[in-house]
Amino acid sequence: MLDIPLEELGAAGHDQWLTALASGAAEVRIQQHADMPSRLSAFLVDQLAQAQTLLSALGHDPERVQLLEVDDAQARDALPLLTPLTDQPLPFNEPEKRARLNIVLARLAELGEPSGQRHAMPSGAAYGGIQVDSDACTLCHACVSNCPTPALSSGGNTPSLNFREADCVQCGLCEQACPEDAITLTPGFLASAERETRHVCHEEAPFECIGCGKPFATASTVANIKAKLANHPYFAGDAMLRLEMCEDCRVKDVWKTMIRDPDAQLRI
Ligand code: SF4
Ligand code: SF4
Known part of the structure; x- marks a missing residue:
């Protein structure tokens, strides 16, 4: 039995509790105390629901994580009813929190029987x-x-x-x-x-520039822009073809038009 006092009970959530289980703890019991603010109680209830749903989904007994009533010393000190899932601690060298949690969930999946289904989680859960x-x-x-x-x-x-x-x-x-x-x-x-x-x-397949053949967009992006600009005066007539050109060919085409017809309005 390891007694782990925390300065603030909310400093540990379902990810730390599941990490303990994936690293060889048989059960995790969170002892509530009398002067907990309601915000903290709500947080712990939410975290417990998340932990128990994840455990059930991965084929483990959800009662491996429990929230103990205030002053329930008997439940706190009782010997674990369940045996540990593993005797191999997780090697942790992953600094990123979400990546660490995913390692824990993958380990619990290995040690259990994942349902293969999607499980509803409490509102706002990051899954x-x-x-x-x-x-x-x-x-x-x-x-x-x-x-x-x-x-x-x-x-x-x-x-x-x-x-x-x-x-x-x-x-x-x-x-x-x-x-x-x-x-x-x-x-x-x-x-x-x-x-x-x-x-x-x-x-999608890349859309190739009609001038040089370079892929520069997708077919749906080009079609979408052409549809949106179909009635725009700057893209009337042949100028609409510039939307099928890459940025380089589009500029070259404008200059060619101006050389051919210096009075032509710059359309790009
Ligand atoms: S909801 Fe969308 S933006 Fe947010 S993490 Fe998931 S994929 Fe990314
Ligand atoms: S933001 Fe763009 S790429 Fe992402 S789903 Fe919507 S259309 Fe597709």
Whole structure:
């Protein structure tokens, strides 16, 4: 039995409790005290719900984490009813908090039987995925620029949008940033190895410049811009073709037009 006094009970949450279990503790009991502010009680109840849902989803007894009533010394001092999940402590050299938590969850998954299902978590929990409407996505990557974690990324040579659920904290910034309303959040913990893998949400062939052949955008981005500027006077007639050119060819085309016809209005 290890007694671990904390200056502030809220200094440890479900990630630290699960870390203890993944490192060889049989149970974690949190002893409440009489003068706890209601905000702290609410935090502990929320964290307990998250810890117990994660344990159930990964095939473990949720009672491995318990919140003890004030002054319940008997429950506090009782010997554990459950045996430890492992006798191998986790080697920790990962400085980033979310990455550490993912290591713990992966270890608990190895030691249990993940359900393969998505499990509802308390409101506001930082677990979940996203759905991307491929018909609407233009691969503008505004969502990638706004994502505060590595959850979303753009592709390499092929224009694409990639996602890894383990990194997603469900902040909703991608959903708000998407100009096409193509993103929907799917909250909940996915108890499956799929959560750890990066997959392609949407990809397209690159659009090649009609002047030099260099890939510079996606077909849907070009089509989208052409549709938006279809009635703009600067892009009337042949000038519309400049939207199918890369930035270099577009400038060259403007200069060629001006040389041919010095009175031509600069349209770019
Ligand atoms: S999901 Fe929306 S923001 Fe992200 S690349 Fe597609 S269109 Fe752009
Ligand atoms: S919800 Fe937040 S963390 Fe998740 S993909 Fe969107 S921006 Fe990234």
